[in-house]
Amino acid sequence: MEENRRNTESVFSEIRRYFHVKDMDIRTYSPLTLAFIGDGIYDLVIRSVVVGRGNTRPGQLHSHTSHLVKAHTQSEMMEYLLPELTEEEENYYRRGRNANSPTVAKNATVGDYRRATGFEALMGYLYLTDQFDRLLFLVNEGLKGTGAEEAV
Numbered sequence: 001m002e003e004n005r006r007n008t009e010s011v012f013s014e015i016r017r018y019f020h021v022k023d024m025d026i027r028t029y030s031p032l033t034l035a036f037i038g039d040g041i042y043d044l045v046i047r048s049v050v051v052g053r054g055n056t057r058p059g060q061l062h063s064h065t066s067h068l069v070k071a072h073t074q075s076e077m078m079e080y081l082l083p084e085l086t087e088e089e090e091n092y093y094r095r096g097r098n099a100n101s102p103t104v105a106k107n108a109t110v111g112d113y114r115r116a117t118g119f120e121a122l123m124g125y126l127y128l129t130d131q132f133d134r135l136l137f138l139v140n141e142g143l144k145g146t147g148a149e150e151a152v
Helices: 002-009 011-019 031-052 058-069 071-084 087-097 110-128 132-146
Strands: none
Touching: 011 110, 031 058, 031 087, 031 110, 031 132, 058 071, 071 087, 071 110, 071 132, 087 110, 110 132
8 A cells, every 4th residue: 555655646756757757847837837737637636536436427427527627616625725725835826826827717707717727736736746645635625625525
């Protein structure tokens, strides 16, 4: 079990090693780049939890997942998590929230979309800095804090 946990904590390190990706300075990444990877990682975490909770029809899997990955839910999670963040995490969240995005998600307010972008940037930062345990902790706390965990 401990061996598996170590591998999970360094997913990005393993990808970098396997594909010969150079080390990077996370501070040089734009908040929208962090949000791009953070969106994918958060989606993967939610899909993993949904699939892990039971084998069912793809339509049901999609329904459970889409509710949790939409901007409104991410925004609610972020409002709940904000007091839990370290100063550095809050800085990455704020950078993402304040980023000038050329698009806004359909069915989302501008405020929800900006907070969700900040949430995704935070997820990207944690993933790219190999803080996967912290990422999972914050996702879990956010789901519990907003009552969204029942949807998983």
